Amino acid sequence: MNRWLFYWRKLTRQLWVRATAYAGFGVGAALIAAWGSPFVPSEMAERLGNESVEEILTILASSLLAVATFSVGAMVTAYTSVSSSATPRVAALVTADDRTQKALSTFVGAFLYAIVAVTAINAQYYGAGGRAILFLTSLAVVGLVAFRLLAWINTLAQLARVGHMIERVEAEARQALCRRAARPFLGGVEGRIESGATIAASRTGYVQNVDPERLQALAADADCRVEILAMPGTLVRRGEPLARVGVKALTDEALEDWQGAFAVGHSRSFDQDPRYGLIVLGEIAARALSPGINDPGTAIQVVAAGLRLLDEWEQARTDPDPVSCDRILAPALDPADLLEDVLATTARYGAGDVGASVRLRKVLASLAANPGPFREPARRMARDQLERVRSGPSTRADRSQIEAVKV
Known part of the structure; x- marks a missing residue:
């Protein structure tokens, strides 16, 4: 952006x-x-x-x-x-x-x-x-x-209403996921630069935004390529690398120009950070499953929202926009991270609740049944969830009901 x-x-x-x-x-x-x-x-x-x-x-x-x-x-x-x-x-x-x-x-x-x-x-x-x-x-x-x-x-x-807040977070996460699906490498391509000058962070905080058009213009002026090392949502310490430029050295003035393409703040932002919206949804599920609140229905609602978001991202990533910043190299989103962000808290804290566990296993079974980026991560999460259920305080009848859903 x-x-x-x-x-x-x-x-x-x-x-x-x-x-x-x-x-x-x-x-x-x-x-x-x-x-x-x-x-x-x-x-x-x-x-x-x-x-x-x-x-x-x-x-x-x-x-x-x-x-x-x-x-x-x-x-x-x-x-x-x-x-x-x-x-x-x-x-x-x-x-x-x-x-x-x-x-x-x-x-x-x-x-x-x-x-x-x-x-x-x-x-x-x-x-x-x-x-x-x-x-x-x-x-x-x-x-x-x-x-x-x-x-x-x-x-x-x-x-x-918690339900309204889930809808708001889901909408924010959907926008960020769709934007990233359209530009999976922020308008650039996947790749690495083995050596070059490092763009260090000038302050400690979260990377909130990366301006790919500015990076493209600076790279064109320097006739080089740039690799983004700290994508939006990354926590960086002052002096840690934000990007690597394919030149031997940079002047102080040029370094400030490159640093200006990165916005670093105290907290994460929904705009360019698709994982943040999924993490917030996972936090809502974790709070709902806590003994003080004990609201598995909210966790089930979060699981359904997570399934919608993952499905829409998987569909949108098949038709990305044309490359507009060919001098930019960046990593892609890891499907396992997305699945972990939104569903891991329900698997971790909902092992003792039959309703939440059964719903989660049905979602994981749906993701694992279709060939795609979520098949193997869903199977791994299902195995981990089953281990937690078996080692938890659930009764034999509850465990049998959960195990009946095959993934």
């Missing part, structure tokens, strides 16, 4: 960015009404430019403060709930939810609009024409607030 697009998407997912934009629009809408006053017909100004607009704005200002406060409290409650019932890694999707951000930003923007407009009216900032425009604008704001409020109520009904 282009590094500027990655940083822009990362910025726009912050709640304060959209709230600030809406607040700016609200203040601008309240002040710009006076500029259109000369264009308002006199009959409209006389009919609409009376004291009723101030009453509407006063009602908006007094009610929206409570609505905004309640909405923030509801979001924090949902954030805390999904952190404890699912996994803290999925909680970031609550604040990044598009409907949540639109609702909260609309309430904040409308509140500031009303406050600024009432203040301007009391300061005699508007004439009759300006108040008429303000009246029409206020009606539009009321309609927008009503629409956002109804949508927000519908969002609250599902925001903190």
Whole structure:
């Protein structure tokens, strides 16, 4: 992904960015009404430019403060709930939810609009024409607030549900998997460079994004090839290699240019890291199978989601996009890693539950029955799962039921 697009998407997912934009629009809408006053017909100004607009704005200002406060409290409650019932890694999707951000930003923007407009009216900032425009604008704001409020109520009904969070994580993982299936080597090809200059990480953290187009351009300028050693999701320490360039040495300035193609941060990102979404799904299953929660149904739901994702990735990888960055060398995803990321926790922690174990074995049997990249990894996982079941506290009847599903 282009590094500027990655940083822009990362910025726009912050709640304060959209709230600030809406607040700016609200203040601008309240002040710009006076500029259109000369264009308002006199009959409209006389009919609409009376004291009723101030009453509407006063009602908006007094009610929206409570609505905004309640909405923030509801979001924090949902954030805390999904952190404890699912996994803290999925909680970031609550604040990044598009409907949540639109609702909260609309309430904040409308509140500031009303406050600024009432203040301007009391300061005699508007004439009759300006108040008429303000009246029409206020009606539009009321309609927008009503629409956002109804949508927000519908969002609250599902925001903190674990099932909804599984769907959100599955959607994020699907996007990342489909993008990687279309560009299995980030637009490049598979291969290695035996020797060359190393691009070292300038900080410690996770590789969140790699900009293949920038790497391609730099490699073309240097007339060389570049091998990506740290794919998105890799934890690197400062000084560890990110890539290897097929040149003998690099200047400090050139090294900074190469490092700029890699975004390193404190946590993993869903965007270019398909394994992260699968890992988060596995964490949800592990939490559900813990003795304190004891919710095998959620683990079964995660297993089904994992099967859908693995199947879609297997189908999508058969039709990749044409190579666009022929100077880039990168490793492909390992099917065994994908299977381990999403299903291993259910095999590990669900050995004592018949329902979760039987469902997992049926999924593994389905993957092992068809020739493909998951056949051998599924068989290995099935053997490991069976060993855990036999050495666990399950009764003979439970073990017989689990062993009846042949993989």
